[in-house]
Amino acid sequence: xxxxxxxxxxxxxxxxxxxxxxxxxxxxxxxxxxxxxxxxxxxxxxxxxxxxxxxxxxxxxxxxxxxxxxxxxxxxxxxxxxxxxxxxxxxxxxxxxxxxxxxxxx
Numbered sequence: 001x002x003x004x005x006x007x008x009x010x011x012x013x014x015x016x017x018x019x020x021x022x023x024x025x026x027x028x029x030x031x032x033x034x035x036x037x038x039x040x041x042x043x044x045x046x047x048x049x050x051x052x053x054x055x056x057x058x059x060x061x062x063x064x065x066x067x068x069x070x071x072x073x074x075x076x077x078x079x080x081x082x083x084x085x086x087x088x089x090x091x092x093x094x095x096x097x098x099x100x101x102x103x104x105x106x
Contacts, residue, residue: 038071038074039071039093042067045060046097059104
């Protein structure tokens with residue numbers, strides 16, 4: 001009898017989770033939103049914006065550098081395969097992040 005209760009509760013939880021996921025409007029995933037996501041992570045690590053979970057800012061240069069390096073790798077590996085807008089976006093974000101990193105590191 002206890003097992004039946006767990007099954008019903010599990011089904012109810014799954015149903016509720018599905019309803020919640022369907023009600024959340026997520027942005028379309030494309031190269032630009034992926035780059036913006038990495039940019040946001042780097043900005044958090046540079047202490048420019050607050051961490052969305054803790055609502056605090058802190059500078060973590062090693063994590064910022066790693067994220068900037070990932071964006072740089074994407075720039076190299078996707079060269080010639082991006083639209084002009086995507087290439088410009090990536091170039092500008094990398095430029096800005098690198099400047100912010102140097103200012104924080106010095």
